[in-house]
Amino acid sequence: MNNLNDVWRKRFNHYISELQKYMKYIFTGHMALVIVFLLGAGGYKYSNWLKEASHDFPAIWVTAVVMGLVLAFSKPVTLIKKPDEVYLLPLETKMSTYFNKALNYSLMSQVAVAGVIYVVMWPMLRQVGELPASGIAIGLAFTILLKWWNVHVEFMFRWALEGRYIWLDRFARAVLSALFIYSLLHHESMIALVLIIILAIYPIVCKKRTLEKPFPYEHFVQLEENRMMGIYRFANYFTDVPAVSGSIKRRRYLDFIVNMIPKTKEKTFDYYLLRSLIRTDDNFFLWLRLTVISALVAAFANIPIIIGIVVTALAFATAIQLKQTLGKSAEFSMSMLYPLKGDARQQAAIRIARYSIIVQAVIVLLAGIGTPYFYIQGIIVLVVGELTLRLSK
Amino acid sequence: MTILEVTNVTGGYTRKPVIHNLNFKLEAGELVGLVGLNGAGKSTAIKHIIGMMQPQEGIIKINGKTMKEDMDMYRTSFSYIPETPVLYDELTLKEHLELTAMAFGIELPTMRARVQPLLEEFRMEKRLNWFPSHFSKGMRQKVMVMCAFLVKPSLYIIDEPFLGLDPLAISVLLEQMDEQKKKGSAILMSTHVLATAEKHCDKILLLHNGKVRAFGTMDDLRQAFNMPEATLDDLYIAMTKEEEHE
Numbered sequence: 048m049n050n051l052n053d054v055w056r057k058r059f060n061h062y063i064s065e066l067q068k069y070m071k072y073i074f075t076g077h078m079a080l081v082i083v084f085l086l087g088a089g090g091y092k093y094s095n096w097l098k099e100a101s102h103d104f105p106a107i108w109v110t111a112v113v114m115g116l117v118l119a120f121s122k123p124v125t126l127i128k129k130p131d132e133v134y135l136l137p138l139e140t141k142m143s144t145y146f147n148k149a150l151n152y153s154l155m156s157q158v159a160v161a162g163v164i165y166v167v168m169w170p171m172l173r174q175v176g177e178l179p180a181s182g183i184a185i186g187l188a189f190t191i192l193l194k195w196w197n198v199h200v201e202f203m204f205r206w207a208l209e210g211r212y213i214w215l216d217r218f219a220r221a222v223l224s225a226l227f228i229y230s231l232l233h234h235e236s237m238i239a240l241v242l243i244i245i246l247a248i249y250p251i252v253c254k255k256r257t258l259e260k261p262f263p264y265e266h267f268v269q270l271e272e273n274r275m276m277g278i279y280r281f282a283n284y285f286t287d288v289p290a291v292s293g294s295i296k297r298r299r300y301l302d303f304i305v306n307m308i309p310k311t312k313e314k315t316f317d318y319y320l321l322r323s324l325i326r327t328d329d330n331f332f333l334w335l336r337l338t339v340i341s342a343l344v345a346a347f348a349n350i351p352i353i354i355g356i357v358v359t360a361l362a363f364a365t366a367i368q369l370k371q372t373l374g375k376s377a378e379f380s381m382s383m384l385y386p387l388k389g390d391a392r393q394q395a396a397i398r399i400a401r402y403s404i405i406v407q408a409v410i411v412l413l414a415g416i417g418t419p420y421f422y423i424q425g426i427i428v429l430v431v432g433e434l435t436l437r438l439s440k
Numbered sequence: 441m442t443i444l445e446v447t448n449v450t451g452g453y454t455r456k457p458v459i460h461n462l463n464f465k466l467e468a469g470e471l472v473g474l475v476g477l478n479g480a481g482k483s484t485a486i487k488h489i490i491g492m493m494q495p496q497e498g499i500i501k502i503n504g505k506t507m508k509e510d511m512d513m514y515r516t517s518f519s520y521i522p523e524t525p526v527l528y529d530e531l532t533l534k535e536h537l538e539l540t541a542m543a544f545g546i547e548l549p550t551m552r553a554r555v556q557p558l559l560e561e562f563r564m565e566k567r568l569n570w571f572p573s574h575f576s577k578g579m580r581q582k583v584m585v586m587c588a589f590l591v592k593p594s595l596y597i598i599d600e601p602f603l604g605l606d607p608l609a610i611s612v613l614l615e616q617m618d619e620q621k622k623k624g625s626a627i628l629m630s631t632h633v634l635a636t637a638e639k640h641c642d643k644i645l646l647l648h649n650g651k652v653r654a655f656g657t658m659d660d661l662r663q664a665f666n667m668p669e670a671t672l673d674d675l676y677i678a679m680t681k682e683e684e685h686e
Contacts, residue, residue, distance in 0.1 A: 295530050295571060310538060312545040319528065319539055326530040381526055381587070384490060385543035386515035 051141060055148045058126040069282035080360060081340060093167075097174050106176030107232045110168045114190060115225025117161050119217045121197040122274065123205065124156065125149045125267050132264040139262060150198055158194045165190045178232060186232050193224050200250050207256035210266040223249075283329065294328045301325050315387060316395030320373045324399055330372055337365045338407045342414035345424050354424060358411060362428040365407060366435035369400035397436050404432030441468040442504070443517075443595050443626035444489065449498030451488050452650075457496060458484040459650040466595070466626040471617060473637035474630040475672070476647035477680060482630045483523070485647065486599055489628070490520050502595055516544060518595040519588035523603070523630075525580035527572040533583055534568040540587040554590045561612045562586070577604040589616055596620065596627040602636065614640055638672040648679055 073079060126149065135142065165187050172178045172186075197220055204216045223246060230238040279288045305325060308317045324330045341361040348354050373396035376382065382392065412425030444466040452458035459481040466472055474482050487493040489500055491507050491514070499506060507514040527536060541551035559565040562582045572580060581604050588596060596617070602610055617627055617640075631637050637644060644661055646653040654664040654675075662668055665675050 295573065297571075310542055310548055312542055315539060315542040318535075318542060319531065322535065323528070323530045379492070379522075379526060380528070381520075381540075382543070383492065384515060384520055386512045386545075387543060 051138065051145045052148070055126070055145050058128075059148075059152065062126055066278070069278065069288070073282060084357070094170075097170055100171075100175045102175060102177065104175050106168075106171050107178075107229060110165075110172060110176075110186075110232065111225040111229035113168065114161070114165060114193075114228050115221040115223075117164050118190070118193050118197045118224040119221035121153070121157060121194065121201045121220075122270070123150060123198065123202040123267075124153045124274070125271060127264065127267045127271050129268050129272075132268065136264075142262060146202070150202055153202075154195055154198045157198065158191055161190055161194050162187065172232070176232075182232060182234075186228060189228065189231055193227065196246060196250070197224065200253060203250060203253035203257050205266060205270070206263060207253050207260060209260075209263040210270065219249075295326050296328065298325055298331070312387075314395075315385065316382070316392045317398055319382070320392075320395050320399045321402075324369070324373060324403065330369065333368060333372075334365060334403050334407070337361045338410055341407065341411050341428070345411045345415040345418070345421070349418070351420065354415070354418075355427065358424050358427050359431050362404065362407065362431040363435050366400055366404055366432040367439055369403055370396055370436055370439065373399055400436055401433070404428060404436075408432070441624075442466070443468055443470075443502065444628065445499075445501040445504075446485075446489070447499045447501075449485075449488060449495045449500060451493055451495040451497075452484060453493075457650065459488070459647075462498070462652055464645055464652060464655050466628060468594070468624045468626055469621050470642045471621055471627045471629065471640060473641035473644045474628060474647060475632075475634065475637060475644055475676065480647045481650040482647055483599065484650075486520075486597055486628075486630060489597060490518065491515070516591075517593055518597055519591045519593045521581075521584045521588045521596070521598045521601060523599040525577070525584045527575075527580055527583060529572055532569050532571055533564065533575075536583055536587055537590060540590060544591050546590065551590050554592065555586050558586050558589060558612070558616070562609060578606055578609060581605055582609060585613055585616075589620070592620070592623075592625075594625050596625060596629075598627065598629040600631055601629065602631060602633050610636075634672045634676060644672065646675070646679060648682075653679055 125146070169183055169187075172183050173180065200220060201213070201216065205213060223242060227239065227242045227246070229235070230242060282288050305322055308314050308321055310318065324334070338361075341358050344357040345354055348357070374393045376392065385391075388394075408425045408428035411428050412422060415421030415424045442465050446462050446464050449462040450457045450460055462485060464472075474485070476482050484493065488495050489502075502514055502517045505513055528539075531539065537551060537555055538548060541548055546554075556565075559568075562585075564579065564582055564586075567575075567579070572583070575583070581601070585601070588598075598617075601613060605613065614636075617629075621627060629637075629641070638658060643655065643657055645655045646661065654661050656664070658672065661672075661675055662670050665678055667674060667678060670678070
């Protein structure tokens with residue numbers, strides 16, 4: 048028994064350190080800036096809306112539906128790995144120790160999100176829905192209980208049906224959770240009572256079916272791999288994640304750009320790096336994302352100082368990231384043997400990053416047309432980008 | 441004419457050398473087989489010759505120049521086919537050929553004329569616009585072979601070329617090597633396929649524990665081991681037995 052506890056503890060520690068590693072990048076990257084900006088803007092809009100919202104607004108229904116959706120998504124975090132299919136197979140009957148720990152962690156990691164979202168609803172329920180604070184607090188307590196229920200039921204349902212029909216199960220749980228929160232906030236005790244009975248029977252049925260089945264390792268391995276890949280993909284927006292090898296797409300419609308590079312010895316790396324930039328999803332979407340955000344802010348932000356700050360930050364991020372990702376190469380590539388100057392690749396990376404900055408500047412400038420001083424935004428992108436390319440290592 | 445000259449070369453990844461005091465020469469028109477056990481130092485020797493590792497002692501010259509003396513000349517003088525194909529995921533077959541031609545300063549029409557026969561013989565001409573992710577190991581190896589042969593250098597360094605290639609492709613490769621030899625190129629080829637090495641190589645370099653155990657024609661080797669009727673297989677096994685007696 049101790050053994051399985053140890054297995055969980057080791058995996059859990061490794062998982063947490065892995066998460067921390069990438070969190071560090073996420074909270075220091077440019078997207079963090081954008082997220083804070085969006086949250087701030089959203090919060091401001093929300094508080095303004097609360098002041099003038101009509102009392103006819105169905106605050107309780109909205110809360111119930113949002114919470115129903117948040118509660119129904121309760122993917123178990125099991126940290127099950129592929130080799131477990133072989134090595135843990137003989138321990139099948141003793142695995143409950145392990146799974147209890149896994150479900151405890153799943154609950155802990157998800158309950159906070161549900162709680163925070165409920166707390167965001169609180170002022171709406173109070174001001175627009177005109178509910179007493181005590182009634183809302185009871186709703187919060189039951190949100191936590193419902194999360195516990197959802198996490199356990201989703202795990203059992205996945206076990207019982209090897210992951211099939213999970214959307215049906217989620218839909219049912221979303222409806223049940225939403226109705227329960229509604230009946231609670233709306234003081235519909237009869238409905239609440241009926242729901243409690245259903246909420247009690249649902250897991251019993253699932254549990255019964257799991258007892259007839261061996262643990263479906265394959266499904267849970269797949270689930271874990273997808274979940275980790277999701278985390279890596281997300282982190283990959285902020286930093287380089289070795290587990291994510293960027294996918295490649297031809298993007299034939301951009302061939303006209305690719306063909307602008309003359310096929311001469313001096314342009315060998317330009318030829319390669321431009322194709323690399325356009326065809327590697329990581330690099331291509333990095334540029335696209337930063338350029339689109341920059342252009343949207345230039346078009347709609349209305350506050351010159353905000354536009355200036357965002358456009359500067361994003362031009363810097365574009366220049367530095369492209370210069371670095373294009374400039375470095377794998378441990379060994381054939382280009383290391385090419386009869387070219389030692390810094391040929393770095394120089395070409397700077398040129399390609401420069402072209403990308405110029406295109407970004409034009410797009411930001413066009414997006415800002417109609418706002419005062421729109422031409423300055425384009426110039427900022429050019430100047431910041433060029434300075435970054437020249438002054439950075 | 442001497443193409444490759446390795447003199448007293450000692451080197452490795454750390455202070456502890458993997459190869460010790462290597463001495464050998466490749467003359468124009470020679471195909472030399474580099475043979476030895478796993479870990480004998482074949483790949484390390486090759487890495488030193490292509491300049492990915494610097495020798496701790498000794499000198500390596502291609503066409504009479506070291507890499508320090510003339511980097512451009514040194515690098516244009518050889519092409520290298522690694523054991524594991526190294527391709528760019530984001531470039532098509534055609535673009536690999538173009539990139540190599542550009543890097544080596546070869547006009548594209550010249551390049552096309554040079555690779556056309558190989559494309560046909562390797563049955564790859566319909567795959568010019570394919571990306572490496574769609575290639576099998578053998579096809580990837582063929583791309584490496586074409587990139588190496590379009591340069592037409594004076595020295596070819598080929599690391600274990602026969603793994604993954606189908607028998608037809610192996611015979612095409614051997615024909616190509618033969619043709620380049622006749623035109624005066626030298627070829628250094630590391631391999632474990634001893635029968636092929638014995639049949640096609642002009643000389644064999646037997647590497648053991650990082651040292652040259654024997655170097656020369658098959659007759660020279662038989663003499664060195666005092667085994668007049670021996671095949672390369674026999675000599676190879678005799679060499680490994682020596683270690684056991686030590």
